[in-house]
Amino acid sequence: APMLQLHQVRKSYGANEALKGVSFDVAPGEFLALLGPNGAGKSTLFQLLTGLFNADGGEVRVDGHNMQHTPVQALGRIGVVFQQMTLDLDLSVEANLRFHARLHGIADRESTSRIEDVLQRIGLIAQQHAKVRTLSGGNRRKVELARALLHRPAVLLMDEATVGLDPASRRQLLDEVLALRDQGVAILWASHLVDEAEAADRVVVLHRGKVLTSGSPAEVVAHT
Ligand code: ADP
Ligand code: ADP
Numbered sequence: 645a646p647m648l649q650l651h652q653v654r655k656s657y658g659a660n661e662a663l664k665g666v667s668f669d670v671a672p673g674e675f676l677a678l679l680g681p682n683g684a685g686k687s688t689l690f691q692l693l694t695g696l697f698n699a700d701g702g703e704v705r706v707d708g709h710n711m712q713h714t715p716v717q718a719l720g721r722i723g724v725v726f727q728q729m730t731l732d733l734d735l736s737v738e739a740n741l742r743f744h745a746r747l748h749g750i751a752d753r754e755s756t757s758r759i760e761d762v763l764q765r766i767g768l769i770a771q772q773h774a775k776v777r778t779l780s781g782g783n784r785r786k787v788e789l790a791r792a793l794l795h796r797p798a799v800l801l802m803d804e805a806t807v808g809l810d811p812a813s814r815r816q817l818l819d820e821v822l823a824l825r826d827q828g829v830a831i832l833w834a835s836h837l838v839d840e841a842e843a844a845d846r847v848v849v850l851h852r853g854k855v856l857t858s859g860s861p862a863e864v865v866a867h868t
Contacts, residue, residue: 645708647672647721647798647830648693652702655688662688664853665702670799670830675822677841677861678834680850686834687727689850690803693832695719707798720748723792727803729784733777737768737787740776741794748795755794762790766820782813789820799830806840818843838865 646669655663662685670676680686692699693706695715704711709718731740738759745755763769766786776784785805792800802821806814822843825831833844841847847864849856857867 646670646705647707648832649705650689650702651704653689653692653699653704654701655685655692655697655699662853663692663699666850666853666855667702668848668855668858670832672798672830673825673828674846675825675831675833675844677844677847678832678850679836679838679841679847679864680834680856681836683852684850685853686836686850687803690724690801690834693722693801694724720795721798722801723795723797723799724801725785725788725792725803725805727805727807729788731776731784731787731791734775736773736775737763737779737790738772740787741791744791745794750795758794759790762793766790780813782809782816785809785813785817786820789817793824797829799832800824802831802833804835805833806835806837 648670651667653663653666666689678686691697692704695711698712706718707721709721711718741759742755745758750758760769763772766789768783768786768790771779771783776787779787806817809817821831821833841861844861846858847861848858849864857864
C-alpha cells in the first residue's frame with residue numbers, strides 16, 4: 645500500500661483555488677520530487693500534509709491514516725524538514741532533538757539512544773553538545789533532518805530543503821535522503837529547482853494547483 649496517498653485534494657483561499665484536485669501516491673522506498681514554480685501550490689500541499697489546516701475536499705492518507713479523521717496517527721508517521729529553519733539556535737543539537745522526541749512521546753531513555761544513533765548516521769555526533777548557532781548552514785540542515793527522523797517516520801517531507809546550501813552540502817543532504825529511501829522511507833521532496841529532480845524515482849509537476857505531468861525525471865524533462 646502507498647505510504648502517502650493524495651486523492652482529489654482541493655484547497656481554496658477565498659476565491660483563489662490553490663489546489664484544484666491533486667492526486668498522487670508515494671510508495672514505501674520511493675523518492676518523489678514535487679516540482680513547480682512559485683504559486684503552483686507546493687506550500688499549500690505541505691501545510692495540508694503537516695496538519696496546519698484541512699483540505700476543502702478530497703483525501704490525504706499517511707500510512708493508511710486519514711489526515712482529516714485521525715490526524716494524530718497520520719502526523720505521527722510524518723517527518724518534516726521545513727523551508728524555514730525551526731531549530732532553537734541557542735540550544736544544543738541534543739536539546740533541540742530532545743524537545744522533538746518529547747513532543748512525540750518518546751521516553752528520555754529511549755531518545756538518548758535514538759539521538760546518538762541518528763547523529764552518528766548523519767555524521768554529526770561530534771556536534772551533539774554544540775549550540776546550533778555555531779554550526780554551518782549545511783550542518784543545521786542535517787540537524788533538521790535528524791530531528792525529522794527521530795520518531796521513525798514512514799514519510800519524509802522536504803520543503804525546499806537545500807535553499808541556501810553550497811553544492812557540497814546539497815549533495816550530502818541528498819545522499820542522506822537517498823539512503824533513507826533505500827531503507828523504505830517514502831520521500832516527498834518539493835523544489836522549484838528542476839535539477840534537484842534528477843535523483844528522484846518519479847517527478848510530479850504541479851502548475852497552478854493541478855498536476856501538469858508526472859513520470860520519470862527523463863520523461864518529465866522531455867515534456868517541459
Ligand atoms: P508554492 O509553494 O508552489 O509557491 P503556494 O501554495 O504558496 O504555492 O500558493 C498557491 C496559491 O495560493 C498562490 O496563488 C498563492 O498566492 C495562494 N496562497 C498561498 N497562501 C495563501 C494565503 N495564506 N492566503 C491567500 N492565498 C494564498
Ligand atoms: P484511519 O484509516 O486512519 O483509521 P479513518 O478516518 O479512515 O482513519 O477511519 C477512522 C475510523 O472512523 C474507522 O473506524 C472508520 O471506519 C471510521 N470512519 C471513517 N469515516 C467515517 C465516516 N464518514 N462515518 C463514520 N465512520 C467513519
